[in-house]
Amino acid sequence: MNPVFADLPVSVFEIMSGLAQRHDAINLGQGFPDDPGPQDVRRKAAEAVLDGWNQYPSMLGLPELRFAIAEHYRHWQGLAFDPETEVMVTSGATEALAGALFALVEPGDEVVLFQPLYDAYLPLVLRAGGIPRFVRLEPPDWRFSEEMLARAFSPRTRVVLFNNPLNPAGTVYGAQDLALLARFCVEFGAIAISDEVWEHVMFDGRAHVPLIGLQGMRERCVKIGSAGKIFSLTGWKVGFVCSAPAILRVLAKAHQFITFTTPPNLQAAVAYGLGKDDDYFVKMRGGLQRSRDRFVAGLRALGFPVLEAQGTYFVNVDLKPLNLNDDVTSFCRRLVAEHRVAAIPVSAFYASDPIRSVVRFCFAKRDATLDAALERLAGIMPRTA
Helix, strand or coil: CCHHHHCCCCCHHHHHHHHHHHCCCEECCCCCCCCCCCHHHHHHHHHHHHHCCCCCCCCCCCHHHHHHHHHHHHHHHCCCCCCCCCEEEECCHHHHHHHHHHHHCCCCCEEEEEECCCCCHHHHHHHCCCEEEEEECCCCCCCCCHHHHHHHCCCCEEEEEEECCECCCCECCCHHHHHHHHHHHHHHCCEEEEECCCCCCECCCCCCCCHHHCCCCCCCEEEEEEHHHHCCCCCCCCEEEECCHHHHHHHHHHHHCCCCCCCHHHHHHHHHHHCCCHHHHHHHHHHHHHHHHHHHHHHHHHCCCECCCCECCEEEEECHHHCCCCCHHHHHHHHHHHCCEECEEHHHHCCCCCCCCEEEEECCCCHHHHHHHHHHHHHHHHHHC
16 A cells, blocks of 8 residues: 555545535535536537547547647737647646656655645655655745745756645736746756646736746746636546647656546537637636625625735635634634534645644635625634634
């Protein structure tokens, strides 16, 4: 039995979602909308099942989807990818991450990780034989500096795994931050795996800056995207990988022995969706921003210290000023058991030296869901006075 996985705790998402179900709680822990997603995209998937090809598609993905991905990134981010040699479809972004790490990391290679980090990152790095080197980010800004990167990078650095916008912090990193990271990647000869699944989910007029588009990064970056996040269809598990041909050829060899391919009907529907008018993407972003603002206003009215949410589905609350008697994990368990609202302790996203005062809520919900959660959260405040 492999100790990398055997010794790992059960995912915090699984634990909190299980508690939410047990206590009939409103689940603001796991990051999924309570909306069915765009009907026209779902209809295309259904039509493709009934009328389309349901046998193995190309390992790299349906040609129509690879061309749609390349065109989408040309239109939205000014990137030029060859759909035949630089684009691949995977069964979700997590599979894309796993394949990239297994393909690029040799035992003993160092991998730079930024924590708080998505919970799949560290187990996959360890399974690939990598040695993690952590950059520890802190609230309220969750920024990194040149000094922090200098402590993490070394001559043994092989890969940097970076998430932008950053889950769970909800932070969006711009050109200046990314240029600093790119400079270190070039200087140390590292390949960046850039997890950009939230690239369309950012607010207040922000525009996504792709790491692969920065100077020196075109030949040393793996860009990963997700249809699930773009179309609020998290269960579809359709991911995108874009990189230079020499890297993609290696990634494809890992992909063929992990899932090999992805359901063709979902690929056909995503190809259609990526070609939708700009209005869809603008309205999607605007709707989520409105939900963020509604929930944040409600939290602040109740007295919760809310941190800025620049992107993703998530908003964080720093409980430190409330002088709670229990730690953040105990708080989340009490919240779901006594007040029937599930949240996630951000301490679960740290491999070491965690921040122990921050709680993450998912706001990608209907107004009625958010309002009901706020009503229940009001009951906890007298205990924090």
